[in-house]
Amino acid sequence: MAKPTLGVFGLTGCAGDQLVILNCEDELLELTELVDIKDFLMASSGNDTSCQLDVALVDGAVLSQRDEDMLKRIRERSRLLVALGTCAVWGGVASLDRNQDRTRLLEDVYGEMGKKYDSLPARALHEVVNVDLSITGCPIEKDQLISAVASLLQGDPPLYPKYPVCTECRMREYNCLLIERGEICCGPLTVAGCQARCPGLNVPCVGCRGPADDANVESAMNMFGEKGIPREEIAAKLRTFAPAWGVNV
């Protein structure tokens, strides 16, 4: 049986999720034995840019017409399309001010020239095309990527936790920075999978993985409010990674 074909693509973003793939040093050889990597610009200069793909991994968000065209083209070429990283899954950092006047934002940053640039308000991949699987994280977790590939090769979707970071934080018996130190920790609203990396290093979670399933934003806002933290401050923090929290100020 022919090996499944794979493509890895980057839209607008820091390309950190593609880098995570390349950083899987212990697994890369085995990976290339199992799948045929056809198109991966970051890793190779000899790519087949038009072949059909079984799986496309796409990082970055849609921020320009060029991104949009490229994504639609990838969708046409691929049987499965996987959103890789918080930008692709939720919109990410670039979607922070996506509801503001684009022309004015472009002028603020680039001056007169800004008007000419190809720039659209940031969208997550699923807001443009159908997405078959999402692997969130800023950047993605290596073990979640490997388990996705391993499961997809068996024809199954991978199983990821949908509960919040707090659960992993408690499983690891870390101190709670929110309760014990009154810090703004986004752990109760953020989806687990990182093994509560930041609280484990004594740093509150900033929500880089995006919303947990059924995140109770309203109650968390009230809780922070009772601690004297202004709603706008929490809202700004949550907006950094995902508009999907739907925070109302």
Place this chain on the structure above:
Amino acid sequence: MKVLRLPKERLDLFASVLQQFGEVHAPVEQNGKYAFRALSRWSDARLDYPRTILPPKKYFVPPKDTLFQYKEGLGYVPADLAADRRIILFGLHSCDIYGLNILDQVFSGKYDDPYYQARRKNVAIIGVDCIPDEHCFCHSMRADFVDKGFDLFFQDLGDRYLVMVGTALGDDMVLATGSLFEPVTPEDLAEYKQRSSAKRKAFKLHVEIRDLPEIFELEYDSSLWKQVGDRCLSCGACSMVCPTCYCFDVADDVDLGARSGSRSRTWDSCLFSTHAMVAGGENFREGRASRVKFRYYHKQRGFVAEYGRPSCVGCGRCISACPVNIDISQVISQLRGIENATA
């Protein structure tokens, strides 16, 4: 039950003798909170701690527990339970020992769980008494005193301990020290009785559990559940830290190429949105309120019907771990229609 006394200045000596029975674990300080850890030196042990972040269940049902592995050529490789090292868990409070006795009913009752039982055999339990803080209500849950589930139990009598010997292993530990332990005196007993009744009066939190299953039954549709559900963040903290929350989820980790892999169970919680989801996407407890309610019903009503007592032991961990201050004692009082049961 054999009862002895140990002058406190001899505790260090006893601890050094203990090492021949296994690796000694005890509560140690961790940024102002406490956690059971392997001791590198006995002086790190904090026997006057209020409560640990995680209960001792982590030793018997670890957060993630590999049940078996499979490898090409080898087939199934069961977890090597016999190889688990011997551990002496020093410093459990009554509520936590009671919590383990409750887990025994679940994991060693109708359905024997070999993983749990192997560890239970490998871990010795030494209890110490404690002073209740503002979140403790083990007295209400009848878990402030245990008569089984420990090898030794140390009652603090000021400059000495009254030591209860619970098992033959506990007796071996005592005997291994030569003449470190002494016979109790009438003064010891008087002191013990005085302290025991003082402790009973020291509880600030009270929960009435008589007829509670009936109240729960009657208040199934109470609007309180929606209020609590609106506040709950489904963060799962209360379940993780609970000594008697034992739900787990079983899943396979497949290695690349599927030539090897493992099956493990991971702590789960009825508070999670996916807990009651079944194939096809149907979810029996989709709303947060119904999930919060379920946790209370299982502990205070369902468990009573099945095992004759609530599974809650009143350790107070869920109260101190909840980011939005959902307090089991207050929920119960509100359900009973008593606004403030805190005496």
